[in-house]
Amino acid sequence: VRPAGQNMRCVVQLLTAGGKGGARRDVSVASRHVSLVRPGATEAHSDDTYEVDDCFGSELGTTEAYKRVLHPAARQAVDGFNAALLTVGCTGSGKSTLLHGRTGGEGTVRLAVKAVFEALHNKAAAA
Numbered sequence: 001v002r003p004a005g006q007n008m009r010c011v012v013q014l015l016t017a018g019g020k021g022g023a024r025r026d027v028s029v030a031s032r033h034v035s036l037v038r039p040g041a042t043e044a045h046s047d048d049t050y051e052v053d054d055c056f057g058s059e060l061g062t063t064e065a066y067k068r069v070l071h072p073a074a075r076q077a078v079d080g081f082n083a084a085l086l087t088v089g090c091t092g093s094g095k096s097t098l099l100h101g102r103t104g105g106e107g108t109v110r111l112a113v114k115a116v117f118e119a120l121h122n123k124a125a126a127a
Helices: 062-078 095-100 108-126
Strands: 011-014 027-030 033-036 049-051 054-057
Touching (some): 054 062, 062 095, 062 108
Parallel strands (some): 011 054
């Protein structure tokens, strides 16, 4: 539940174990609900289900994830709004790859910085 007047988004990227594809048994997704299945259980309990704003898997690349999630916040930062990106996950789950990209690719940090400077340039040119 969000505090009144707060504009926060919770977005979850679910990766398959080891990034090799296949179904996960510890997490299930239905629409905008993420459910955690406890060890030894066959399904999630209602108190282990969370509503999120968006959810996607490893099929969505870094650039597409940036456009879908972070680009609007980067542009709003130029207009004076606060923006932050937090990545949380186990070791090897892809946090650094999401932020910094793979070799030869762009990560979300570089894309966001580029968008902020483009927006600043456009704002200055329009003034």
